[in-house]
Amino acid sequence: MILGGIEIPPSSVHPCTDDSVLGRIIDESVRPSIKEVDLGAIGITHLDPIQPRGFGRPPGPAPEELFLNYRAGILARWPNKGYAKIGKVTEPGNGENDQDKPKRQPVFEAGDRAKRWSQAKDLWLYGYWAFDWADESIPVTNVNRTTGTVTLKTPHVFGVASGSPFFAENLIEELDRPSEYFIDRKALKLYFLDRAEKTPASSYQLSTLSAPLVSISDASNITVRGLDFCISRGDAASFKNCESVRFEGCTFTSLGGRVAVIDGGHRSGLQSCNIAHTGEGGVSLSGGDRNTLSPGLNFVANCDFSDFERRSQTYRPAVWINGVGNRVSHCAMHDAPHSAIIYGGNNHVIEYNEFYRTIAVTGDGGVVYTGRDWSARGTVIQYNYFHDNIGQKKWEPAIYVDDLGSGIKMIGNLIERCHWGFLIGGGRENILDRNVLVDCDLAFDCDARGLGWAARSKPTMLANLNAVPYQSEIWRTNYPELPNILNEDPMAPARNVIRGNLLVRSGKVDQQMEAPFRKNVTMTGNVETKSDAELSKFLPVPRSKMGLIRDRLRASLPPDFAK
Numbered sequence: 001m002i003l004g005g006i007e008i009p010p011s012s013v014h015p016c017t018d019d020s021v022l023g024r025i026i027d028e029s030v031r032p033s034i035k036e037v038d039l040g041a042i043g044i045t046h047l048d049p050i051q052p053r054g055f056g057r058p059p060g061p062a063p064e065e066l067f068l069n070y071r072a073g074i075l076a077r078w079p080n081k082g083y084a085k086i087g088k089v090t091e092p093g094n095g096e097n098d099q100d101k102p103k104r105q106p107v108f109e110a111g112d113r114a115k116r117w118s119q120a121k122d123l124w125l126y127g128y129w130a131f132d133w134a135d136e137s138i139p140v141t142n143v144n145r146t147t148g149t150v151t152l153k154t155p156h157v158f159g160v161a162s163g164s165p166f167f168a169e170n171l172i173e174e175l176d177r178p179s180e181y182f183i184d185r186k187a188l189k190l191y192f193l194d195r196a197e198k199t200p201a202s203s204y205q206l207s208t209l210s211a212p213l214v215s216i217s218d219a220s221n222i223t224v225r226g227l228d229f230c231i232s233r234g235d236a237a238s239f240k241n242c243e244s245v246r247f248e249g250c251t252f253t254s255l256g257g258r259v260a261v262i263d264g265g266h267r268s269g270l271q272s273c274n275i276a277h278t279g280e281g282g283v284s285l286s287g288g289d290r291n292t293l294s295p296g297l298n299f300v301a302n303c304d305f306s307d308f309e310r311r312s313q314t315y316r317p318a319v320w321i322n323g324v325g326n327r328v329s330h331c332a333m334h335d336a337p338h339s340a341i342i343y344g345g346n347n348h349v350i351e352y353n354e355f356y357r358t359i360a361v362t363g364d365g366g367v368v369y370t371g372r373d374w375s376a377r378g379t380v381i382q383y384n385y386f387h388d389n390i391g392q393k394k395w396e397p398a399i400y401v402d403d404l405g406s407g408i409k410m411i412g413n414l415i416e417r418c419h420w421g422f423l424i425g426g427g428r429e430n431i432l433d434r435n436v437l438v439d440c441d442l443a444f445d446c447d448a449r450g451l452g453w454a455a456r457s458k459p460t461m462l463a464n465l466n467a468v469p470y471q472s473e474i475w476r477t478n479y480p481e482l483p484n485i486l487n488e489d490p491m492a493p494a495r496n497v498i499r500g501n502l503l504v505r506s507g508k509v510d511q512q513m514e515a516p517f518r519k520n521v522t523m524t525g526n527v528e529t530k531s532d533a534e535l536s537k538f539l540p541v542p543r544s545k546m547g548l549i550r551d552r553l554r555a556s557l558p559p560d561f562a563k
Contacts, residue, residue, distance in 0.1 A: 001227075001228045001229075001230065002213050002214070002227055002228065002229045002230075002236075003205070003230060003231050003232075004207060004208065004209035004213050004229075004230075004231055004232025004233065004234070004236075004255075005064075005067070005205050005206050005207040005208045005209065005231040005232060005233075006042070006043075006044075006205065006206050006208055007203065007204070007205055008037055008042065008203075008204040008205065008206055009042060010203075010204075012037050012038065012041060012042050013035050013036075013037055013204065014035065014036050014037075015032075015034070015035060015036070016034040016035060016036035016191055017036075018036070021034075021036075021172065021189075021191065022034060024119060024172050024173050025172065025173060025175055025176065026116055026173050026174065026176065027176040030175070030176050030177075030193060033193055033194070034175065034191055034192070034193060035191070035192055035193070035194060036189060036190065036191055037189070037190040037192075037204075038188070038189060039183075039188040039189065039190055039206070040188040044188055044206070044208075045188075047063070047064050047183065047185040047188065048061075048063060048064070048210070049063070049122075049185065050063045050122065050124060050139075050170060050185075051063070052136065052137050052138060052139075052154075053126075053136070053137050053280075053311055053312045054126070054134075054135040054136035054137055054312045054313075054314065055133075055134040055135050055136050055157070055312075055314050055315060056134070056136070056157055057136070057312075059235075059257060059258055059280035059281060059312070059316065060257070060280070061210035061233040061234040061256055061257055062207065062233045062234075062256025062257065062279050062280075062311060063183075063185075063233070063256075064183065064206055064207055064208060064233065065206070065207045065233070065256060066181040066183070066190060066192055066204065066205075066206060067204065067205040067206070067207065067231055067254055068179055068192075068194070068195055068201035068203075068204055068205075069195070069201045069202060069203055070203070070205060070230055070231060070253070070254055071179075071254060071277065072254055072277060072310065073179045073180065073181045073192060074177075074179050074180045074181070075169045075170055075180070075181065075182070076169065076170065076171050076172060076173075076174045076175040076176075076180045076181060076182045077167050077168060077169040077170075077171065077174055077180070078113060078167065078168045078171065078173075078174040079167060080174075080176070080177050082165075082167075083127070083128075083165030083166055083167050084110070084111055084113070084165070084166055084167060084168075085163050085164070085165060085166075086108050086109070086110070086127070086129075086160065086161070086162050086163060086164045086165075086166060087108060087109030087110065087111060087148075087162065088108065088109045088162060089106070089107070089108040089109075089160055089161065089162045090107040090108060090109075090149070091104055091105065091106055091107040091108075092106055092155075092159040092160045092161065093105060093106035093152065093154075093155030093156060093159050093160055094155040094157075094159065095130075095155075095157075095158055095159035096157060096158050096159070099155075099157065103154065103155055104155060105141065105151050105152055105153065105154070105155065106129075106138075106151070106152040106155055106156065106159070106160040107149060107150070107151045107152075108149065108150065108160055108162070109147065109148055109149050109150075110125075110143075110148050110149070110150045110166075110168070111148050112148055113148070114143055114148040114149075114150055114168070115143075115144075115145050115146070115147075115148045116145075116173055117143045117168065117171060117173055118143045118144075118145035119173075120140075120143065120170075120171055120172075120173065122139070122170055122185065123139070123140040123143065123168060123169075123170060123171060124137050124138065124139050124140065124168070124169050124170050125137070125138055125140060125150065125152065125166050125167070125168050125169075126138075126166065126167055126169060127164055127165055127166030127167070128164055128165050128166075128362075129156040129158065129159070129160045129161065129164050129166070130156065130158035130159050130160065130161045130164060131158055131363075131364070132165075132362050132363035132364070132392060132394065133314055133338075133362050133363055133364045133365050134156075134157070134158055134314060135312065135313050135314050135362075136156055136157075137169075138152045138153060138154055138156065139152070139153040139154075140152060140153065140168075141153045170182065172184075172191060175191060175192070175193060176193070177193065178193055178194065178195050178196045179192075179193065179194075179195055180192065180193050181193075190206070205231045207231050207232055207233045207256055208233065209232050209233055209234060210233045210234045211234055212234055212235045212236065212237055212238040212261075213229050213232055213234075213235075213236045213237065214229075214236065214237045214238070215237075215238040215240075216237070216238065216239050216240070216242055216245055217238075217239075217240040217241060217242070218240065218241050218242070219242050219243075219245055220242065220243035220244055220245065221243070221244050221245070222242075222244075222245045222246075223245075223246055223247075223248055224246070224247045224248070224250065225247075225248045225249050225250070226248075226249045226250065227247075227250050227251075228250065228251045228252075228253070229250065229251070229252045229253075229255070230251075230252070230253045230254045230255065231254050231255075232255050232256060232257070233256040233257065234255075234256060234257040235255070235257040235258045235259070235260065235261055236252050236255055236257075236258070236259050236260060237259065237260040237261070238260070238261050238263075239260065239261070239262045239263065239265060239268050240263050240264060240265070241263070241264040241265045242262075242264075242265040242268045243265055243266050243267060243268065244266070244267045244268060245265070245268040246268060246269055246270065246271055247260070247269075247270045247271070247273055248270075248271045248272055248273070249271075249272050249273065250270075250273045250274075251273065251274045251275075252273065252274070252275045252276075252278065253274075253275070253276045253277050253278075254276075254277050255277070255278045255279060256279040256280070256311065257278070257279055257280045258278060258279075258280050258281045258282060258283065258284060258316075259273075259275050259278060259281075259282045259283050259308075260282075260283045260284070261283075261284045262283065262284065262285050262286065262287065262298050263284070263286055263287075264286065264287055264296070264323075265287055265296070265298065266287060266296055266297050266298065267297045267298065267299075268287070268298050268299075269283075269285065269298050269299035269300050269301065270283060270299075270300050270301070270303055271299070271300075271301045271302055271303070272301075272302045272303065273303045273304075274303070274304050275303060275304065275305045275306070275308060275318070276304075276305075276306045276307055276308075277306075277307045277310055278307070278308045278309075278310060279310045279311035279312070280309075280311060280312055280316050281308055281309065281312075281316035281317055281318070281320065282300075282305050282308045282317065282318040282319055283300050283318070283319045283320070284320050284322075285298055285299075285300055285319055285320065285321045285322070285323075285326050285328070286298070286321070286322040286323040286326070286345075287323045287324075287325075287326055288323040288324030288325045288326065288345070288346075288347075289323075289324060290323065290324055290345060290346060290468050291468070291469055291472075292474060293324055293325075293346060293347065293474050293475065293478055294324065294325070295324050295325020295326070295347060296323050296324060296325055296326050297325060297326065297327070298323075298326045298327075299326065299327045299328070299329070300319050300327075300328045300329075300331060301327070301328075301329050301330055301331070302329075302330045302331065303331045303332075304331065304332045305318035305319075305331065305332065305333045305334070305336075305340070306332075306333075306334050306335045306336070307335055307336060308333075308336055309336050309337050309338055313337040313338055313361060313362060314337070314338045314362055314365070315338065315339070315342065316338065317338070317339045317340055317341050317342045317369075318331070318333040318336070318340050318341060319331075319333075319340075319341050319342075320341075320342050320343070321341065321342070321343035321344070321345065321348050321350075322343070322344050322345045323345045323346075324345055324346045324347050324348075325346070325347045325348065326345075326348050326349075327348065327349045327350075327351075328341060328348075328349075328350050328351075328353060329349065329350075329351050329352050329353065330351075330352045330353065331353045331354075332353070332354045332355075332356075333353065333354070333355050333358060334354075334355065334356045334357050334358060335356075335357045335358070335360070336357075336358045336359075336360065337358075337359070337360050337361035337362050338358070338359055338361070338362045338365050339358065339359065339365050339366055339367060339368070339369045340355050340358045340367050340368065341353075341367070341368045341369070342368075342369045342370065343368075343369075343370050343376075343379060344370060344373060344376045345376055345379075346375075346376060346377055346378045346379070346478075347377075347378035347379065347478075348378075348379040348380075349379070349380050349382075350368060350379065350380070350381045350382075350384065351380070351381070351382045351383050351384065352383050352384065353384045353385070354384070354385045354386075354387075355367045355368070355384065355385070355386045355387075355389060355398070356386070356387050356388045356389060357388055357389065358389050359389055359390075359391040359396045360389075360390070360391060361391075361392070362391065362392065363391065363392040363394030363395065363396065364394055364395040364396070365391070365395075365396055365400065366396070366397050366398065366399060366400020366402070366423065367386055367389050367396075367397070367398045367399070367400075367418075368381060368384075368398065368399050368400070369400045369402065370400075370401060370402065370405050370408065371400070371401060371402025371403040371404070371405040371425060372402065372403040372404060372405065372457060372460060372461065372464070373404075373405065373461070373464040373465075374404065374406050374407075374427075374428070374461055374464070374465050374482065374485060374490065375464055375465050375467070375468045375470055375482065376405065376406075376407075376464075377406060377407025377408070377429075377478075377479050377482070378407060378478060378479070379407075379408050379409070380408075380409045380411065381399060381408065381409065381410045381411070381413065382409070382410070382411040382412050382413065383411070383412045383413065384413045384414070385413075385414045385416075386398035386399075386413065386414070386415045386416070386418055387414075387415070387416040387417055387418065388416070388417050388418070389418045389419065390417070390418065390419050391419055393419050393441070395420070395423060395445070396418075396419040396420065397418070397419065397420035397421060397422050397423040397445065398413070398415045398418045398420070398421055398422065399413070399421070399422050399423075400422075400423045400425075401422075401423065401424050401425060401427055401430055402423070402425045403425050403426070403449065403454055403457055404425060404426050404427045404428075404449070404450050404454065404457065404461060404491065405424075405425065405427045405430070406427040406428040406429050406430060407427075407428070407429045407430065407479060407481075407482075408427075408430050408431070409430075409431045409433070410422065410430070410431065410432045410433070410435060411431070411433045411434060411435070412433070412434045412435065412436075412539075413435045413436070414435075414436045414438075414539065415435065415436070415437045415438070415440060416437075416438040416439060416440075417438070417439050417440070418437075418440050418441075419440070419441050419442075420440060420441060420442045420443070420444075420445055421435065421437040421440050421442065421443045421444060421506065422435075422443070422444050422445070422446075423444075423445045423446075424444070424445070424446045424447070424493075424496060424517075425447060425449055425454070426447050426448050426449040426450040426451070426454060426491075426492075426493050426517070427493060427496070428481070428485075428490075428493060428494045428495055428496065429481050429494070429495045429496065430496045430497070431496075431497045431499075432444070432496075432497065432498045432499070432501060433497070433499055433500055433501070434499075434500040434501065434538065435501045435502075436501070436502045436504070436535065436538050436539055437501070437502070437503050437504065437506040438504040438505065438506065438532075438535070439504065439505050439506065440505075440506040440507075441506075441507075442506070442507055442511060442512055443501070443503045443506040443507055443508075443509065443511070444498065444509060444510075444511070444512065444513065445512045445513075446493070446496070446498075446510075446512070446513045446514065446517045446518075446521065447493075447513075447514045447517060448492065448493050448514045448515070448516035448517050450490075450491030450492060450493070451491055451492055451516055454491075455491055458490075458491060461490070461491075465485070470482050470483060470485075471483050481495065492516055492520070493516060493517045493520055493521070494520045495520060495522075496517070496520070496521045496522070497521070497522045498521060498522070498523045498526060499522065499523065499524045499525050499526065500524075500525040500526065500538075501525075501526045501527075502526075502527050502529070502534055502535070502538035503526065503527065503528045503529070504529055504530070504531070504532060504534070504535065505529075505530050506528075507528070508528050509523060509526045509528065510523070
């Protein structure tokens, strides 16, 4: 086992007898069960301050965390589960359109419970402050013990809105349920409640390492096989400009950061690995040259991902793909609050994966997601199995081509019991071919947002287009429609294709399709039915072969599997 922390000696765990500490805990019944560890006495001389996390922030190391039997504890919080709601907002803070102006601290009513937090010195609130796809943790500078009004240190990028969900954390006052903990970072003291009385933990760990557990740069032909990586503040692995470097049959669990950052190089990746309980997502997968469209051929294959957004709950997917010509195949991605795969760049392949119980908490997100770049073309999403991805029923499709995303091929995917099948946000040259949708609330949402509210994104679209040599010969050869895009109305949907799809109890093909999209789409050979009789005929591959290959973990695979 590769451990990025320390084992806490059982002899250093004692009942807490400090009345000044116990007296702050609101639930008097748990006070006799509070345990204490003097971290200084076991060699900890410094703890880093807690840092913000969430939407718009790059993934970073977690603060030092307590683990019980190698599973992350819960930083003491209120409410214990779910969220409270913001009351009256006195000052929303800066919003999206005035971020460049002097910062205004948000002020709002957090409820009667907040009146008990006035002694807290390092209180944080985590919430979806304006939209349920943009989370952030923000420190509190003041709590009014009379009114329960709180003042945040910094504004959220979209401001703060009444009724938005939040929870408070890093509060010794709220240390009241099994596996919760609080660290006094100045006094170097850890306080916690053990797991439930019938199953107390047999060991305790504290994560300490913020750097990757393994870093490999400018290397080739290395295989790391059969190791377990856990209990760390940062990422488990970093690959930089590597050739044929791979992790096989490894387990990555209870990490504060991500599994791996694969940056550049060729034919490197993860195969047959098991990933669970990571704080900031799974794998950042990039490689290839967008100028020449030469592929990276890096990969994530035959892996299982679960609970991969433990700390930040939006835009921390199991795999984030960039560059050119990389591949995610035969993986399972499940049990997470937001997207499973987010991608940009060109010519990737996402195939034979299984996705379930994702986008479970957030709204307006896709299980597989991209958007806002006309040049990010050529990716093929084929023969994947999506099921039971319901979300909040606020625009959560299995495959989301957001904000004018274009040139994506979606072929032969099976989508069962999902909120929506596809959302095509006004883009161009997208192909939806031979997909099967069963018991979805809606099969296709196809709009023309670039002619309406999303017209403001044109400067971003042009900047992304001009960042690549889209007029070069190699780009003209690969994407013949792209060189002339500015000679048309690029903000209008054009030349999308919806053909040969089967909709079983999933509405009609054009049920939610705006007129400008309908005017320029090719629709042919689609079937709408309430019967399962057509399923075997339409499925491009047998249902048994959609999703995972068998015996996925630590499986022995043919040499060319990840090429």
